Amino acid sequence: MGLKEEFEEYAVKAKTLPPSTSNENKLILYGLYKQATVGPVNTSRPGMFNLAEKAKWDAWKAVEGKSKEEAMNDYITKVKQLLEEATASA
Template identity: 75%
Template sequence: MGLKEEFQEHAEKARTLPNTTTNESLLIIYGLYKQATVGPINTSRPGIFNQRDRAKWDAWKAVESKSQEEAMSDYIAKIKQLLEEAAAAE
């Protein structure tokens, strides 16, 4: 299985993460997903009154130096880690 196929598979698995997944973890996978699918950030930072979008923008900005392949690999690893943690907590 190629990297892109594995990435798509884990993107589907990400939808099954439990509601107890921390916002910090969700922001990390959001940033990695955007970097892997879009590439370097291409929008301006949202204003101070839009905290949710601002946090998402910051998460994407934090990983903008990664290549799309690196971001895919890191995304897959993070999803695996979160799914293992969720299974252990059950």
Template identity: 75%
Template sequence: MGLKEEFEEHAEKVKTLTTKPSDADLLILYGLFKQATVGPVTTSRPGMFSMKERAKWDAWKAVETKSTDEAMSDYITKVKQLMEAAEASAAST
């Protein structure tokens, strides 16, 4: 399986997590996903009254120096970490 296929598989798997990731984890995933699928940020930073959009923009901007392959790989790693944490949480209850 190639990197792109594995990335797409994990992009689907993240939707099946039994526990919702923290906001910080969601922002990391968002930034890596956008970098992997779109590339570097091309829009201006949202205004201070658009706090959610601004946080998402900042998360994407933070990883804009990563290559597409790096972003895909980091995204896969993050999803695996979240899945392991969800499994550990389910096992401990």
């Protein structure tokens, strides 16, 4: 299985993470996903009243230097870690 296929598989698995997954971890995944699928941030930062969108933009901006492959690998690793934690605490 290639990296792209594995990434897509873990993107589906990420949707099964428990609701108790922290917002911080969700933002990390969001940033890595956007970097892997879109590349560097290509929009302007949302306004100060749009807190959720601003947090997502910041998470994406934080991983801007990573290549798409690095972002995919980091995303897969993070989803694996979160799934293991969820299984351990269940």
